[in-house]
Amino acid sequence: MGGILSFLSESFPPKSNFHPDDIPDLTGKVIIVTGASSGIGRETAKALLDHNAKVYIATYNADKAANTISELKEETGNEAIFIKLDLADLKSIKAAAEEFSSKERELHVLFNNAGIFRPPVERLTAQGYDAQFGVHVVGHFYLTKLLLPALIAGAKSSPDGKSRVVNTASSASLGVTGINFNTLKESPLRKEKGGQFLYGQSKLGNILFSNELARRYGDQGIVSTALNPGNIKSDIQRNLPGWGQWLFSLVTYDEAYGPLTQLWAGTAPETAEMNGKYLIPWARLGTSGKSGRDPQLAKELWTWLEEQIAQNA
Known part of the structure; x- marks a missing residue:
């Protein structure tokens, strides 16, 4: 029953008390948004540029990123910077982190925003991970570790002594119990479980990684939060069949709502005190599912991720 109530609360939220106009001036802040050439990521980058942040758009499609950067400059008067990043390839992630580090010494906010939804179940990452878990969890874990x-350094230079990592999860995590480590790479069980399970599991992975990051690095000024951005109309649903897109459209909100909760997480003074918390639409403190609150599972996942990076990066 608790899971159903949580799902309803997150799917049909009350009016937001937070608006992008509430974002403080971000002059001097260096921010990375993964997957910012479209969807929620693009709108997040726009709001950050509107408030004078130095924004890096980290994505794999250079042409699409160039178009987005051009559009955002017209809309905001400020120009984002492109970093080529393919979260489905650990080598690309390392190159992206090295490129960023050659340009900047400090990072104040990292939005681990990029995502895919229900790709063909056959799809794997370059190192053989399930595409959804590989991009959402393995890729963002490695990127965060490198940064x-x-x-x-960004925390040390900030007046409040904090930097932030904002991890985009989903209410789909509520439908998954635990992490089945036998489905994270190619296996008959992975295909048997199917795309929706694999998506929900990857989003649970986002929450667990976020919580363990908070536990390990909170004393060094890093504020790690995970969040459900809400059911948002965007091109992430492009892999659904037509009837699936129609059903999803019945419970989705305009794209303008998409960045609200993660902008709140990444910029509001009050969320600097929410290390290890789970946030829900629109810009509210919430509670993740039971598995998302399991500290032992978070440690087990972190250990597994460390092992994968050591073996494959």
Whole structure:
């Protein structure tokens, strides 16, 4: 019953008390948004540029990113910077982190925003991970680990002594119990479980990673939160069949709502005190599902992720 109530609360939220106009001036803040060439990521980058942040758009499609950067400059008067990043390839992630580190010493906010939804179940990452878990969890974990020195430096330079990592999860995590480690790479069980399970599991992975990051690095000024951005109309649903897109459209909100909760997480003074918390639409403190609150599972996942990076990066 608790899971159903949580799902309803997150799917049909009350009016937001937070608006992008509430974002403080971000002059001097260096921010990365993964997957910012479209959808929620694009709108997040726009709001950050509107408030004078130095924004890096980290995505794999250079042409699409160039178009987005051009559009955002017209809309905001400020120009974002492109970093080529393919979260489905650990080598690309390392190159992206090295490129960023050659340009910046400090990072104040990292939005682990990029995502895919229900790709063909056959799809794997370059290192053979399930595409959804590979992009959402393995890729963002590796990127965050590589950027930890910049995040710690960013915290030290900030007036509040904090930098932030904002991890985009989903209410789909509520439908999953635990992490089935036998489905994270190619296996008959992975295909048997199917795309919706694999998506929900990956989003549970986002929450667990976020919580363990908070536990390990909170004392160094890193504020790690996970969140459900809400059911938003965007091109992430493009892999659904026509009837699935129609059903999804019945419970979705305009794209303008998409960035609200993560902008709140990444910029509001009050969320700097929410290390290890789970946030829900629109810009509210919430509670993740039971598995998302399991500290032992979070440690087990972190250990597994460390092992994968050591073996494959």
